[in-house]
Amino acid sequence: MSGTKNEIKKTISKERIDFYGVNWIEHISVIYLAGSRNDFDIISGYKTDDWVVGSTLSYNKRLLLSPGSYESVYLFYYCP
DSSP, X not given: OOSOHHHHHHHHHHHXXXXXXXXXXXXXXXXXXXXXXXXXXXXXXXXXXXXXXXXXXXXXXXXXXXXXXXXXXXXXXXXX
């Protein structure tokens, strides 16, 4: 691929939109990090299982348990 940096970015963006059928500029996902299992449950609106570390809140909003809290809240074996 040749061209200026901006031309390359435009080409890649167009190819990605064409492939997935989503305009990523208008539909950017938002990721929320919960610092604790309690925060995660409050934001989710229900008590989550211990193994749950991520959830979809809506079509473009994701909730993730902060990786820094895995060791304190994750009851299964965790190897960073």
